[in-house]
Every structure is written in structure tokens, then in C-alpha cells.
Amino acid sequence: MFQTFETAGERDKGPERLAAVRAAMAEAGLDALLVPRADAHQGEYVADRDARLRWLTGFTGSAGFCVVTADAAGIFVDGRYTVQVKEQVAYCFTPVPFPKVKAGDWLAEHLGQGARVGFDPWLHTRAEIESLRDRLAPGIGVVPVEPNPVDAVWTDQPAPPQGPVRLFPDDIAGKTRAQKIEEICAALDAAGQHFAVLSLPDSIAWLLNIRGSDIPRNPVPHAFALIEAGTREVRLFIDAAKLGDLDLGLPLFPPESIVQALSQLSGPVRIDRDSAPYIFGHALEESGVEIAWASDPCLLPKARKTEAEIAATRLAHLRDGAAMCAFLQWLSETETRVLDGARVTEIDVVTALEGFRREAGAEDISFETIAGSGPHGAIVHYRVTHDTDRALVAGEPLLVDSGGQYEDGTTDITRTVAIGAPTDEQIAAFTRVLKGMIALSRARWPKGLAGRDLDALARAPLWRHGLDYDHGTGHGVGVNLSVHEGPQRISRISTTPLEAGMILSNEPGYYREGAFGIRLENLVAVEPAHDLPGQDDREMLSFETLTWVPIDRRLIDVAALSPGERAWIDTYHAGVASRMAGRLTPEVAEWVGRATAPL
Template sequence: MSAYAARLVALRAQLAKDGLDGFVVPLTDEYMSEYVGAYAQRLAWLTGFQGSAGSAVVLADSAAIFTDGRYTLQVREQVSADDWSYVAVPASNVARWLGEHAPAGGRIGYDPWLHTSAWVADARAALAARGAELVAVARNPLDAVWSDRPAPSTAVLTVQDDVHAGLGSAAKRAQIADWLSETKADAVVLTALDSIAWTLNLRGSDVAHTPVALAYAIVDADGTADLFVAPEKVTDAVRQHLGNAIRLHPRDAFAGALHGFSGKRIAADPERAVSAIFDSLTAGGATVLPLRDPVVLAKAIKNPVETAGHRSASARDGAAVARFLRWVEAEAPKGGLSELSCVDRLQAFREETGVLLDTSFDTISATGAHGASPHYHSTPESNAPLELGQLYLVDSGGQYADGTTDLTRVLPIGTPTDEMRDRFTRVLKGHIALATAVFPAGTTGGQLDSFARAPLWQIGLDYAHGTGHGVGAYLSVHEGPQRIAPPTYPGGGAAEPLRAGMILSNEPGYYKAGEYGIRIENLLLVEERPFAHGATMLGFETLTFCPIERSLIVAEMLSPAERAWLDAYHARVVEVIGGYLDADERAWLAEKCAPIA
């Protein structure tokens, strides 16, 4: 019996002991985070799944794992079909599946600190239709059998200076106070870790790749705030930075504090605050206002200091990736390179900048068939050699004090096939179409998404992921509320109007199962585009500069305008990152960025 099969057996035994007929295991934490600390990696511990989005249901005689199209191949590689059935999202979801598979009259458990109120309502309704019951547990049964579960991080907080933040915490809290006044609320509960970090100009290292600390905050209408965080995280420098307007409390005092707002109007975000928070506020006599966290949009619209910082971070990061691409191009045909050895070498190039603080996510280093899984994560078990005839895809990013980066490039190992070049060129055409889009205020990411897909649609192809996500300012590499994606894409955001100052990725792709994957990703800044006749539209400034592989491009497939964009982009690549390279590297870069033939 494998370790994962044994864990499933142990969990079922615990469920029986607790009087439960099933249990739901999401991939999130008590903050509804996308990336979570090791202590909250329950889904990975139970199933072996290493993706960044998913959930599972365990019943007495069956179990199912739910993932979207990004992980169709990965989940089958990492999770045993002997123990788990694979369910595709959004074709189905946990609530719908429970309504079809839960035992009649059964008791299905859930942890109220790991689900939103909306999810609870949906799951409860689906189960009721089957004569089953959704039961909130006081203690997560999975934690009871996870004997070596890591403790939450004890890393100390750090201060994000105004030189990088561009706006002081007092000014940010004043903006929140104005919002509270407008909504006639007494306070707002902040649970999203990046919202707390942005509001208080603090950073942490409690979650891999995302510089946040495990904490809660409540901001009052007078601009003061209560911060709930482990005391050992607060240094004298942090205490001085916070000043008297921020009252400090232990993190474990937060749940009890929610009962202290009797007669008050308290705002909480129904998408980012778990159901336990809403339940506790209501039980304590508060009137709960289910409103979007006011920080979400404020931090998405970058100020001039943040955008300038991102340009600097992007330049040095693009140079590091360019050096890496040159290295792969030279070494891979000789043999001996693997996905993981490439991860290590890319990390070294980034560390040579002297200012790298972390990577912004686990590097996707995927060769051959692994590239067909958009969010593939190489492990010692799956690690594959780079071999002639393959495409090598690398999607990676860095965390720097002045910005968060994310870019994807593809290299042929040896000679690419005509099909590979055709698909790459179509992806490039879609990338250029989005990069050059001009659109009126109020346009959403969902309206722009088809620009990037059209060249693939023309031959009956598509890709099963969004085209673009928001990016933070030395914060989360996946930041809302904006997104470029089809309206039905899981996670929402496609209906959010794009606004000047937002940063998004531009990453169309193509994936051929069992053979290769292609993705071209740059980051874009939404900017105003004034016209002579008085109209002001919006467009994109490209922020990422790194060569796009010319040997994969079928020049005849590009229009004159697309060729002009590519040549201008590559000229700008030389200008922006050339100063970070030595003479030999600059010569290589000049060749890679020569005008398209």
C-alpha cells in the first residue's frame, strides 16, 4: 500500500470515529489563499497532487479529486486512479458531485475555516436534495491523522519602505476609512494576506513565493486598525513602523474578537473571508455587510512608484532569463540537462542579480510531453532529460523588493517540426493581438480574451486556461480582481473592467497532449492612450523584455504589422536588458533579436 493510500485509509477511519460519512478537502487555508503554507497543504498530503488549485471529497467507499483544465494531465500523473476518480471543473464541482454521490441521510463534514459562506450554502442545498447533511467540524479530521504536520511559520515581519510602496500605511488606511464612511460601516475585516500586507506596508515569508505573513486585520472607520499576528513575528522595527494607530493582538485572539461587535456594521468580503468569520460576527450581534475588500482594487491599480519599480525588476529579471536561455541553447544539444538541473541553473542566474528575495512561484520547467500540462511541476520522480526533437518550456518569475515578475519562453532542442513552428507562430500572433489592443474604459478582460485565441480558433484549436492574470507589487504573482479569460473561466475576474495602472499577464498557449506545450508570456501595464481628436482610450505597455525564439516563428504567417511589432519589441529587448549582460551575451542577444527575416 502506498503512503497516500494509507493516508486515505487513516482519514476514513477518523471520519468513522467522528460520526461522519464524508469530508471535503480544499486546497486553501483559513485566508482563502491560492498559495498556502506547508502547514495547510492538506490536499497535497492526502493525495500527492502538487497543483495550485483543486479540492477533494472523501466518502466511505469512494473519493474524488476536482481540478480544472490546467491540471488534466498533471493530476493523473500525481494522483492514483486506484484510489481517486478525476472530476473536471467547471463541468462539475464539489457541491454538484456531493448531490449525486453522497449517501442518503449521510453526514458530510467541512471545516468552516476553509470555505466561503457561498460554498457552504451551495453544498448544503445539494446535500439536502439528497437527504444528506453538511456538518461543520470543530476540528479538521485530516489534521487529526496528519501526525507530522508542519507548524505555521514563525518568520518575522519586515517593513516595505515607502520608497518601494509609494504610499504610506496611514494614507492607505485613510482611504479605507473614507470607504467605510461611504458604506456606513464601522469597520472592515481584512483576511486576504496580500491585502493586509499592502495596507500596512508589511511583508513576510510565511507562504512560499508570496511575501506575506499569517495575520488578520480589522480597520476601523477612524483609520486605526487591529492586527492579529503571532507576537514573535513583531520586531522593534516593525512595532515602530506600525506606530500607535495599529493595535497588536495574538493571531489566535482573532476568532474571539469577532464576537465583540454587537450593534456594529462590519464589512467582510464574501469571496475572501471564510464562513466561520461570517458566522462568528453574526453570533456576536454584528450586522455583516458582504462587500468586496476595499483593498483589492486599490492595490491592483499601481501607483507611479510601483510601476517604476516593476520596470526595474522586469529589466534585471529579463536579463537573468535571457542568460539562462543562452545557456540552455548551448548545453541542451550536448545532452545531460534535465528539467530540475535547469531549475537550479535559472535560480542561480536570478540570484546573481544580488537582490532576488524569492521566486514568485515554483518554476515550470517542462520538456517534451510535460510541456502539455500548463502547470506541470517537475519532481525527482517526474524529472525528465531535455532531448533532441523536443520543445522546452520554462515559466518562471522572481520576487524583488521593487516588483514581482512572471514570464514564459519556449526553446526547441534541436530542429523543431513544421507543426511546432505553426502552432508557436499562432500563439505569437495571439500574443501580439492582445499586446496591441486599444479599447475604451469599461472594457473587461473577458471581452479581450478572444483576441489572443483567434489565430488558434481559425484552425479549430484552443487552450484550457486563462489568457492573463493580475500581478502584485512585490506581492502575489496571481492578483485580482482583474483577469483576461473567458467569462465562464473558474475563479472569476473576467467581468472586471480594466483600469489604468493594472498589471496583467499576456500568456496564450497551445498544448498537444503527449508531445509538447507552447506558451509566450509577458506582463502588461494598462495605460491611457489619448488621441488627437480628444478621445482617451486604454491600451497596454509591455513590461517584460526577453527574446522570443525566432527559429520557431514562420515569418510568412505574420502580417506586416505583426512583423513590425516583433522587430520593435526585440529592439527594445536589446536596449532594456543589454546593459546587464557581458560582451559575449550581448552578441548572442543581438543575434536573437535581429529583425525577422
């Protein structure tokens, strides 16, 4: 199994670990300590060695942080985790709604003049620390501290990951490493920048056409890189053991030596205040090196997929779609067994789905499969364990959010499926979510608009009934890279203009805490929109759907749909049937034929 079902957090050990951290803080002369979820690469997913937040608090979500003082410990999470955090942390940690409450404001209430707030300069960005300092009252200091007080008391902290590195095919990437380096260096030349620092593993993997295995579910290596515009040289800071016999033809250095290397550069040096470790900028400033604060130069080129990447991703989605169809046919048969009294659990669902993906050629899953039955579906990022495993129950929907890592693409799909007869409330909620997904799927917009300009399209059907959801509508997706990729997003705060070639998710939802959750998700790619009669000469964009898997028709209130929405569903289902032809067993093909029948 790719996925395991052990309970990762250790809630019962929270009090003693908190006491040990407070003792280490006192020894370091700190009145408060920031404990982030992130590692030095600001990854959403972290290696076991870097799971400091999980080790201290028991919280296993993919976003959040803790702030510890002598007499309080706030754990800051957003709306995706309000249910989960209450179930996972001990009494000594107080959940704090973020971003409604900022860390600076919370600290200002808990600290007095002269207090010192410590942070690990490898684990926080310049933007984070500047934002914190701006919100704190004068007289409260924010200071870098090494070693990290958590590491000082974490006696059985795992070793750094040593996953092997491999080459990624140029024909799937659509560009060679040399072409990508030239593209980035030309941009640095145009901006008058001599060097660029890379700290994001997916940026390095994309630039060098390599993949790694340091992080579960994300095929990236832990590394840093320096790009020198004048020489077109890339220095790679990585544990050479990860390369084995692979010769990249690049100068290699130990990761920890990058701070010394930065101090010896001649500026301007491009560095991203939103993703690079704070210590990088500090090292440059201490050495008097000119800094050019700007975004990671690989972000947008990586987000704008090549024609080869889009073509490869389409093929990956067809194989993944066939796996999903086989899974949904299995689930249909399983539902019959459940209704006859058989016990089938969330772990059974996850195990079955992973088996179908393995048969389809998946190298890994792209994230831990979310299989939430009934009330567990309302936990947005639920992860089933042996302790939480719940049986499927008639009348309670099953939410399955999952994806696969294939050599030629990364997939991410959510389907909510009825188990037995759905209630009127479930049908109404499902239909509103579906209407939002359709609205975004059918969108056309002028080039230059950002994700925030489209976000309301998916929410409007819920808003009309006084409902909403507490997560973004869409995130970027890589190609055999991170399933959550920036900078492209569809959310209220996304300002990055959408461009042709960007891949995003389209995933509105609705959640009734303690009852059920509804989410539907397809991946889409931005493409030039076809011309319409009477259209002026402005450039328009639209979405190409990449995901082809049936939507549960039993949960649709057909009467609540407009003629255009009905037509979209029928056309989409016809597309599923045609694309899956020849890819399915006779039994699965027969089920798909019924599942995709016109409304």
C-alpha cells in the same frame, strides 16, 4: 537553491491515509468531508502545515479539492491539471473534471437523504458553502466541523509558519501606511460601514506596507486584521514573535482571538463572502452583528498600482530581463552540447536560471520554475523533481515559465525555446500562440471593459484552427507580493473592469498531451491609450509591455504573420536590445544582437 526537487506528494500512502480520514469522519458522524487546497487565508500557495490535500492524495497542484465519502473519493481539478493529477494520485482517488462537474452534483449522486457533509469552517468561504448547499438535494446537511478530521489523523502535521515580518519601503509603495488606511476608511465611511475584516495576507501586507515570509515564493505574513473606520485604527491578529523587534505601532492580538473579537463588534461589519473564512460570518451572525457583505476593500486599491510602483516594477523587469537574456544565451550554448550528445536535464535548466536571477538581486523566485521538456511542456503547472527529471532532447521544445521576487517588483515570464530543429507542427502552434500574444499586446479598448472582453483576442488565432487552451489568458501580479493577484484577470469569467495601473500577464498557450507544450508570456500594465486621429472623446486604454526578453525566432512562421504582427515583433526585439544595452556581458550582448535581429 530557492527551489528544491524532492517529490512533495506521497502517492503510495494515499490508501492508508484515506482509510484513517474515513474513520475520523465516522467518529464525527459525517457521511462526507470536503478537503480543500486552501488555508484560512484562501491562498494559492499554502504552508506545509496547511497542505492537507497534498498530504491525503499526493496531488501537488495549486488548485483543486477532494470530496471523501464512505465509498468514494473524488479529486476535483480543472483543465490545467488533468495530466498531472493522473500521475500523482493513487487508485483510490478518482479525478473529477471541475468546474464541469460541481461538488454538489457529485455529492447528490453519492449521498442519500439525511446525509451530513462536513467542512472545516476556517478553510472554506461563505460563497463556497452557499454554492454547495444550493446544489444539494433537500435533506442533505452541510455542517461545520471542528477539529478537522484530517488534522485529527495527521500525526506529524508541521507547526504553523513563523516567518519574520519586515517593512516595505514607502518610496516604492508610493503611499504611506497612514495614507492607505485613510483611503480605505474613507471608503468604509461612504458605504456606512463601521468595520472591515481582512483575511487575505497580501491585502494586509499592502495596507500596512509590510512584507513577510510565511509562504514560500510569496512575501506575505499569515495574519488577520480589523479596520475600524471611526477611529482609523487597525488591529493586527498575528503571532507577535514574527515581528521580533519591529514596532508597527499597532495593537496586536493572537490570530485565534479574532473570532471572539468579531462577536464584540457593532455593525455594519464589511466582510468578503468570497475570501473570508466561513467562521467569521458565522461568529458575527451568532452575535447578532449586522454584516455588510462586500469585497475586500483593499483589492482594487492594491490592484491600481501607484506611479512609484509601476516605475519600480519597470526597473525590476529590466534586471530580470538581463538575467533571462543571460540564461537564454547559456541555453543556446547548452543546446549545442545537447546536439553533440551531452546530457542536460530540466533540473540543470532550473538551477542555471535561478543562478542568473540570484546574480540579478532576486530575493526569491516568484513561484516554482516550470521547465518542461517535450511532453512535460504539456503539463501546464509542471514541477520537476528528481523522480521526473527529463533530459533535453533534440526536436522537442523546452517550455520555461518562471519569475523572480525583487524588492521593487514581481516578475513572471514564459518562453518556449526550440532544442534543435523544430517540426512544422511545433512552428505552426508556436506562431498561433505568438499571434494571440501580439493581438492582446496591441489591444485598445474603451474604459469599462473587463478581462472577459479581451480574452478572445488571444485565443482567436488558435480558434481558427480548432484549438484552444484550458487556462486563463492573464492573471494579476503584485509588486513584491503575490505573483497571482486578484481581482484583475484576463479570462472568460473575469468581470472586473481593467483600470490604469493594473499589472497582468499575457500568456496564451497550446498543449499536445504526451508531445509538447507552447506558452509565451509577457507582463503588461494597463495605461491610458494615446489619442488617434479622428478619435472621439471616449476614454481608451491600452497595455504597456513590461517584459523585455527575446522570443525564439526559429519557431516563428514569418509567412503566417501579418505586416502589423511582423512590425510588432521587430519593434519589440529592438526594444529588448536597447533596454538591455549596458546590462549584459559581451558574450550575452552578442547573442541578444543575433536573437533580436529583424525578421
